[in-house]
Amino acid sequence: MNFSLPVFGRLTRTTISFSLSLMLLACATPKTEPVVLNLVAINDLHGHIEKEKFSYTPRGEKTAKTLVGGGIETLGANLAAWRKEDKDLIFVGGGDLIGASPAISSLFADEPTLHALGRMGLRVSALGNHEFDHGLQELQRQIHGGCESPRPDRACKFDGRFPGTQFSYIASNVLSKQTQKPFFPAYHVEEVKGVKIAFIGAVLRDTPFMVAGDKVKDLSFIDEAEGINRTIPVLKEMGVKVFVVLIHEGVSSPDVFDQFACSQIKGPIVDIVKRLDPAIKLIVSGHSHTGFVCNVEGRTVTQAQMYGHLLTRISIKLDATNHQVMDIQAKNMVMEPNSAPAPEELSNLLHKAREGSKAIIAEPVAKLAVPVITRKLNPAGESPLGNIVADAQLAAVKDMGAQIAFMNNKGIRSNLETLAGNISTYGQNATVLPFGNTLVLMSLTGAQIRGLLEQQVWLDEESQDGRNVLQVSDGFTYIWDAKRKVGERVIPDSVKLNGIALDDQREYRIVANNFIAGGGDRVAMFLQGKNVIDTGIKDIDVFMSYIKAHDQAGTPVGSDKPVGRVKRIN
DSSP: OOOOOOOOTTOOHHHHHHHHHHHHHHHHSOOOSOEEEEEEEEOOOTTOOSOEEEEEOOTTOSSOEEEEEOHHHHHHHHHHHHHHHOTTOEEEEOSOSSSSOOHHHHTTTTHHHHHHHHHTTEEEEEOOGGGGTTHHHHHHHHHHOOSOOSOTTTTTTTTSOOOOOSSEEEOTTEEETTTOSBSSOSEEEEEETTEEEEEEEEEOTTHHHHSOGGGGTTEEEOOHHHHHHHHHHHHHHTTOOEEEEEEEOOOBOSSOTTOTTBOOOBSHHHHHHHTSOTTEEEEEOOSSOOEEEEEETTEEEEEEOSTTSEEEEEEEEEOTTTOOEEEEEEEEEEOOOOSSOOOHHHHHHHHHHHHHHHHHHTOEEEEOSSSEEOOOOOTTSOOHHHHHHHHHHHHHHGGGTOOEEEEOGGGOOSOEEOOGGGEEEHHHHHHHSOSOOEEEEEEEEHHHHHHHHHHHHHTTTTTOSOTTOOEEOTTEEEEEETTSOTTOOBOGGGOEETTEEOOTTSEEEEEEEHHHHTTGGGOGGGGGOEEEEEEEEEHHHHHHHHHHHHHHTTOOOOOSSOOSSEEEEO
16 A cells, blocks of 8 residues: 655655654653652651650750640651652661550550551661660561560550561561571561662671670671671662661661751761772661661761651652662751641551550559659769659668669660659650569679779760669769879779778679669679579669659659769769
8 A cells, every 4th residue: 555645834744754854763762851769768666655845956056846746646647748759658667666565565566666656657666775675576576476475564555466567577687596697577678669679777787786695695796887897788688789788786866857968977877888888878777776868978867866856858769770779868847846737547546555555554653752753864974853762772682681773774664754743654764764674692702892883984985974873872973074084093092882982802792784784774783793593573673662652751762863872073
């Protein structure tokens, strides 16, 4: 069949044929628009599912702002709004999503928090040290589901059942001692917008110092960068082009939370990032409860503070052809309630948790002498609340021979607050000591006690803020000098019990919680103790009994300042 092209004005057949060729060529040419992957990151939620008061200082301002925000309703509303902008948004975590939680979550073995994160669409999270607080058996139950638990009084009490997490927990550097292979999945791969993106998990190598030793006795924690880098060849073989590290390890930074590409950071993660495979361009961190978006040798490192006060929005721009990372933008967003309605399923979940825990949380325990007993440390490393916790522990086992109590400040998780009339409730007390640690008795010589004090102040060599100094009980006093060299900072003759200098050769009976008694918080001298007895008595029980007894005796506990058992010069 013959046909001829008509002529339009001055256009010839040749011109029209060329034009059609260009049109066909344009249709065959691949899209050149970059691919944009959107992430949102959270870290260190610690079961804070309710709104709460917190303060922050925005970039460029000198005055802090205070608001009531965060909580799963606020988080869920923001995530829902952002998903309207991009339905493929990926929600990820940097660890410590549970553990050391308020009573509304901890009373139910953190199952409300895990339920909520699943309903918010969390896809994957690094493991944090606090995920191991109640041991490997409990962590596996929380991940895989079931009611067989070392906490039968709490497990499955929220719903009558627990199906496990709806997201993946990952850790490339946690190995089984038996097999020397990753005990948990090392990575999680998502395919979004035609792009394979791998999330590689890691938890700080020092996790065994952060939890009671028997909780992780079957696991090895290797170097974070080594564990992460091991996964890259396997992931590349799978066709992965984009690599994101989710790591529970952090830094400190003097920059404000919303400063873009800050460079003034220091801490363990800096060295880790510098040793990562060059293919890794984005690191989402946790652990240090700091908000920042920083640049480390061309890589973006983020953290969203803690307790759901912030979320980090991250945009990764990729070359459309090769899926190479062209640009990364990240910003920490304050979780201020807005006009967007909270997802109904999250509101219902929160209501159920409130109703289920209300009677226990609201139960009055004791009247205090002041409205708030703070855990804030003075320059020597002593706090008013630390004084009382140590005194309570000594009083509980004094008839068993205890002479001195030691308490790690990091184990005191919040101030002890009160309601009207300075009445503290069970919920407020449980937030102070949420771990359910037990009291352990042991014998140490005077020389070993001085060595223990040297170990704790050595840990402050970099921070110089006293935050690692142990809280001590009434009658025990000493002085330390921050300018002296390591190993000689405690003034020997100043270490006294009831005004009498400790005898290096004499044994003293001391009490500490099972976490530090097992070498936690790097104070290894406790491991040299003799005649060790785990009493099984829980720290929160003796604490509440102590403040209740004082209230009933007409001498409520509490003060605005520490009493001066620990003194510091320089």
